[in-house]
Amino acid sequence: MTDSFHDATLPEGLHPQTLAVRQAIARSQYGEHSEALFLTSSYVQPDAATSARRFANEEPGYTYTRTSNPTVTSFEQRLAGLEGTQAAIGTATGMAAISLMVYGLLKSGDHIIASRSMFGSTIKLLGSELVRFGIETTFVSQTDLKEWQAAIRPGVTKLLFAETPTNPLTDVCDIRALADLAHNAGAWLAVDNSFLTPALQRAASFGADLVIHSGTKFLEGQGRVMAGAVCGSSALVQDKLVPFIRTAGFNLSPFNAWVVLKGMETLFVRMHEQSRNALQLAQWLQDHPKVARVYYPGLASHPQHALAMQQQGGFGGAVVSFDVQGETPEQQRANAFAVIDHSRVISKTTNLGDTKTTIAHPATTSHGRLSEEQRQAAGVGQGLIRVSVGLEFPKDIQDDLERGFSLL
Numbered sequence: 394m395t396d397s398f399h400d401a402t403l404p405e406g407l408h409p410q411t412l413a414v415r416q417a418i419a420r421s422q423y424g425e426h427s428e429a430l431f432l433t434s435s436y437v438q439p440d441a442a443t444s445a446r447r448f449a450n451e452e453p454g455y456t457y458t459r460t461s462n463p464t465v466t467s468f469e470q471r472l473a474g475l476e477g478t479q480a481a482i483g484t485a486t487g488m489a490a491i492s493l494m495v496y497g498l499l500k501s502g503d504h505i506i507a508s509r510s511m512f513g514s515t516i517k518l519l520g521s522e523l524v525r526f527g528i529e530t531t532f533v534s535q536t537d538l539k540e541w542q543a544a545i546r547p548g549v550t551k552l553l554f555a556e557t558p559t560n561p562l563t564d565v566c567d568i569r570a571l572a573d574l575a576h577n578a579g580a581w582l583a584v585d586n587s588f589l590t591p592a593l594q595r596a597a598s599f600g601a602d603l604v605i606h607s608g609t610k611f612l613e614g615q616g617r618v619m620a621g622a623v624c625g626s627s628a629l630v631q632d633k634l635v636p637f638i639r640t641a642g643f644n645l646s647p648f649n650a651w652v653v654l655k656g657m658e659t660l661f662v663r664m665h666e667q668s669r670n671a672l673q674l675a676q677w678l679q680d681h682p683k684v685a686r687v688y689y690p691g692l693a694s695h696p697q698h699a700l701a702m703q704q705q706g707g708f709g710g711a712v713v714s715f716d717v718q719g720e721t722p723e724q725q726r727a728n729a730f731a732v733i734d735h736s737r738v739i740s741k742t743t744n745l746g747d748t749k750t751t752i753a754h755p756a757t758t759s760h761g762r763l764s765e766e767q768r769q770a771a772g773v774g775q776g777l778i779r780v781s782v783g784l785e786f787p788k789d790i791q792d793d794l795e796r797g798f799s800l801l
């Protein structure tokens with residue numbers, strides 16, 4: 394969290410793909426090649442006066458891991474380098490990142506506008522929990538700019554918040570257009586980039602002020618630990634969020650930071666390969682007689698395909714969702730369960746972003762805690778299945794889904 398630990402040995406202007414492997418704090422006195430894991434709660438101070446200056450932020454230096462930790466700093470610097478933001482702050486989970494952003498930047502009476510098709514817990518946090526603290530959220534269509542515009546309350550709306558593509562329906566919003574809208578209203582735009590990571594989309598380069606991550610997903614890449622982050626300018630992250638987390642304690646653990654940091658070294662290779670595998674799967678599903686509809690930004694049939702290709706570096710991402718055929722919601726659900734239950738390779742688990750392909754039924758998992766009204770507004774039907782495509786041989790994944798399809 395402080396510039397004084399920046400690895401000055403790296404030249405300027407390196408490509409993000411290089412930063413994903415190289416950006417971290419400088420090596421310790423032992424010259425370790427792999428980034429060190431600093432598993433410590435506090436730091437020994439040379440003397441009381443130095444300690445006092447460090448606690449007062451008058452001098453750089455680590456004091457207590459709730460304030461900062463070198464391994465967490467390495468993760469933050471690497472992520473900020475990739476996102477192209479001045480700063481980043483690690484958090485315990487992706488939801489902790491969203492909570493940190495809201496509690497650190499907003500106050501009672503402020504207003505948020507958010508897409509109604511976001512991740513279920515995000516909708517729950519904004520739509521149910523924050524109301525108790527006097528922060529109101531208006532939910533609008535992910536893709537209809539006019540709805541965002543109409544929801545703005547001049548002087549009261551402080552944050553526009555979108556996730557693109559959305560979980561699980563992969564709706565894509567125009568980041569640049571939303572940023573302009575937010576800035577004209579004197580508000581910030583935050584974008585949840587968990588689905589694509591900076592390997593495919595750099596939301597700040599399109600004008601987003603804050604970029605949110607569930608590091609639990611693709612950043613980490615192998616489903617081992619929970620993590621999150623908020624990226625943004627020094628004025629927002631260093632001056633507003635860092636002082637808040639120091640008190641509130643939503644921190645990322647050093648061990649988890651280290652696992653994600655090492656995971657990020659393979660980020661570009663994984664994101665490119667998993668996206669290619671996802672496109673193959675989406676194309677196969679699109680022609681399948683037991684599939685009613687496929688949601689994948691890489692398909693030309695996706696409503697925001699052209700925008701997605703421009704924002705996402707020509708890739709669709711690694712998450713594919715689809716509706717199975719069925720006359721009634723009950724039949725759709727039974728068919729979806731049959732496809733999920735007959736898979737033998739794909740993992741039946743709610744996480745995504747893993748090198749192992751995972752499958753989930755959003756209506757009863759990620760969006761299971763929403764009211765029927767919220768779930769319908771999010772467009773999550775009973776026949777919907779979400780697949781996060783991993784690194785297996787693509788035909789094996791198709792064959793695995795076919796085990797269930799063939800029984801319908």
Ligand SMILES: Cc1ncc(COP(=O)(O)O)c(C=O)c1O
Pocket residue numbers: 486487488489512514556560585587588606607608609610619620621
């Ligand atoms: C888009 C998105 N944002 C945020 C989160 C929350 O992240 P975490 O589970 O790390 O709290 C998730 C989790 O699935 C997600 O899919």
